[in-house]
Amino acid sequence: MTSWQIIILASIAVFALKLAGYLVPPSLLERPRPARIANLMTVALLAALIVVQTLGAGTRIVFDARVPALIVAAGLLAVRAPFIVVVAAAATTAALIRLLT
């Protein structure tokens, strides 16, 4: 699969979900189960992506400079730092550790 195919197919799928919401009966929203699953789905996928992005190296799990970088990011989020500061600080932390080790 090429990058372009991935971009186009994924974009169509994401748009289709948005459009579907305008076409289904509003009563669907009254049922707590679909809403609950959709909200928890976001949390589950993001948590899994954090793990893969922090510890994954292909199909291996490794603990490297990304772990302290994520801890720094968590600390900054806890004090309500802006998103871009959090992201930049994590990149800087990992880069510095790699430079020094």
Added chain:
Amino acid sequence: MSTARSSQHKAAIRASVAVGIAVSAYGISFGALAVTAGLDIVQTCVLSLLMFSGGSQFAVIGILASGGTAAGVAAIASSTLLGTRNALYAIRMAPVVGGRWPRTLLAAHWTIDESTAVSAAQTTPEGQRAGFWWTGAIIYLGWNLATLIGALIGNLLGDVSQYGLDAAAAAAFLGLIWPRLKSMQPIAVAVGAAVVAALLTPALPPGLPVLAAALVAVVVGLTNWLGPKDPLPAMQQLDLGEDGFP
């Protein structure tokens, strides 16, 4: 009466501008990370223009970064699943901003966390419409401009791991999940999904552990484990607060 209406309208626009500018800045992170994940500048910009949903876009580049285009199916599936909440927002927004076909199509494209949250925070129908369209328009413009700027920066930076941009991607996901971890149920799902992803990473091709972790949400969502006994109406669960991310 007309004064009250226009002050509602102005309040909605003020909220849109504040949220829109703040959110658009994340586009820089996205653009830089997308380029270092292997997309070129044009592909990065097209992804922002066509997909326009931050979480799903970060998922695509996160999985491409770890698995390459071989993980394409998993990248598409993950971004689609991350986009399911947009369908809920759309149901909520349909009576507010729906209409004829061209308008509904544009509204659908701009139905994201922020446009829904700003709209839902307004008290009059006019304010709700203004909040949705202004937030959607400002973020669409800002997000795409910022994506281009970020992609150009990422292109200049070159080698990923040397600069720590792989850690930046992890931090971006953490920033996206952070405002959602306000009660026991999402926290439990996050921990469960993280464990599943870590355990399955050595066993499955890149991308699939993320999809498998989504099952944790389905199981907890179906059983409502750790959930409120008297479930909130669905709409209250969509309330993002001021620090909701795209």
